[in-house]
Amino acid sequence: MAVTDTLGLPNTKGRRPLIIAQVVDALGTGLFLPFAVVYFHAAKGIPLTTVGLMLSTGALLSLPAGPLGGRLIDRFGPRGVLVASNLIRVLTFTAYVFTDTPWQLVLLVTATLWGDSLFRPAVFALVAQVADDGHRARWYAMDRSLRNAGIGAGGLVGSTLVGWGGTSGYTAVVALNAVSFLLAAGLVATWRRTAAPRPAGDGADQAPAQAQAPAPAPAPAGDAAQERRGGYREVLADRAFLGVLVTVGVFALCDLALTLLLSAYVIEARGLPAWQPGMLFAINTVMVVLAQTALAKAVERYRRPAVLQVAAVLWMVSFGLFAAVPGDHTGLAFGGLVLGMVVFTVAELLQAPTSSALIVGMAAEHLRGRYLGSEELMWSLARVLAPTVFTWLLARGAGLPWLALCLCCLAAIVVLRRLHRVLPAHVQRETVDA
Template sequence: MAVIDTLGLPNTRGRGPLVVAQAVDALGTGLFLPFAVVYFHAAKDIGLTTVGVMLSVAALISLPAGPLAGPLIDRFGPRAVMIASNLIRVATFTGYVFTDARWQLVLLVTATLCGESLFRPAATALVAHIADEGQRTRWYAMQRSLRNVGFGAGGLFGSLLVAWDGGGGYTLVVLLNAASFLVTAVLIGTWRPLTVLPGTAPGPVVRPVGERGGYREVLADRAFLGFLVTVLVFALCDLALTVLLSAYVIDARGLPAWQPGMLFAINTGLVMLAQTWVAKAIERRRRPRVLQVAAVLWIVSFAVFACVPTADTTLAFAGLALGMVVFTVAELLQAPTSSALIVSMADARVRGRYLGLEELMWGLAKVAAPAVFTQLLTARPELPWLVLGVCCLAAVAVLARLNRTLPVAALRETVDHA
């Protein structure tokens, strides 16, 4: 236990199958993620521009899935929703192999994205229920580390399969991803937790007469609505890594194509090595203050990216690497803290709805980021970083108000000291 505590890991006793399920899910997703665009281009012979439009349309259509996940989680429990989301993706990824019709592929991608939008809030809600007292932040940190390890290992294995058999490799990657979702669903479905989970106890949920419920109750929480502004900002910051950075480095700054890959490796390595340790270090800190520090660090990283010199390739990479380290530290602080703060703000009866609105903010960011970032980048290379920095300043102001108004129980994981 001493080693586990030193590493910042949570107590997983009786919850091993859940941990394994999350690792398998991440590994399977990592297999396909690097080829999400290339698969439809190479295996289905669809132009890259058309693929981009198809994926954007699917992302837009799937936006309501996040808010719809909330009532399902609150009514049937997070475990049931996680199982359903995995079975949906088993069907959609299997379907990719058997059709070349573009409209059918759009429907399948839309269903896949809906499954993802169900899975993420359900997984967060499940952890909120099963984590030991004071260990939610550690669980969210461990989840993130597992995802990065799985993405890295899956991406490497998927690349080997594609290099080995070209089109057949792409098909095998898709089928293995479908199999990983099936294994995940079985692991979660057969797991017998030590405590009764929401949605598994007999009898309906009974509310006192006159008590509000559903999204009316959530939308009446002005503090949470304010916090959703920061969720959107932080989602855009996170997406800058995958949507903006490569285009900025290669196209806007004319730097070598190997540099973005190295920067991604720095980010992934730091998350895998340091996420749980950082979570342990901040678990007794006031959550809004931790998020303010994350926002300020993002501003610093964006300033470094914007000012990187391009005359010397080595010096440019050194500057970008420094910016990436600062960027990653901001991620390490923000990711588990935001999840822990949301579940602490929510009444358990409507926690799924709170998390569903968080998922909606992420969906909006994913729809907006490609168009907004590319337009700003075309206008002036430094402009997207400047706009993101201003957004982070707004988040700092919102968090300052939350730090004054939220109840003490929501401010930090434990309340032993300030």
């Protein structure tokens, strides 16, 4: 236990099938993620512009999935929603193999994105229920580290399959992704908690006792009286949580800058070699895998709004470094980009588990799914807006996207400063078990 505590890892006894399910899911996602655009173009013969329209349409149509998923989590429990999200993606990825008609693929992409949007809040809600008191941030950190490792390994396998098999390789990638979702669903569905006893009820769906906002008396999932006691109206009445949602939107844009903006900025706006973005992504992945849990442990004694403020400041520093790289000196530019990426990743490592733990800590148990569903909605909106906003700004000036992100971070810092004053102490910082 001393080694796991030093590494910032939580106690996983009795919960290893859930961890294996996450790794399997991440491996499958990593198989397909790097080829999400090129698959439809190369394997299905659809023009790239049409592919872009398909993906944007699917993203727009999937916006309601997060809020609906939150309601389903509160009504039926996170495990059932998690299994359903995986089974949805089993069906859609299987169907990808058998159709090349754009309108049918739009429906499948939309269903896939619905599955994605149900998956994320369900995972966070289930982790909140099975994590030991005071160690939720560690669980979120471990989940993120494992997912990055799995996605990276899956990406290598997918690249090998595509390079070896061409169109058949693409088909193999999609089929294996469907299998991975099926395995993950089976692991979660058949898991039964055997560790520390919980109150009567489904062991997977019991929340650990902890100090938090008063919650209603326990009731069976789906109880009509519980439904009447809370809903999205109650969530929207939580003004502090609305402030948190502002920061979620800002941090989502910061995070998306890595995948949607950086490559275009480096190659197109600065005219630097095409190998540099790949190296930067590799640095980010290695840092997340190796440092996420240890850093989460290191900051768990501090108040979460303060940690998030530090993350926002570090993101501003990284954006300044990115904006300052010269386009006429490849070596110097790469050095600046590497430094910017290291600072960017530290900000990411601070923000991701801290934000999740803060939102779960704010939510009464009977509204936890809705709080997490609202967080997912903000991420979905950012995914819809970011490509258009980033490219529009980049076309008008290489530094404009980074300046805009800095201003967004300043706004988040102001909001977090207020939250530091108004949030209860038990929400800002969990009591960590000795």
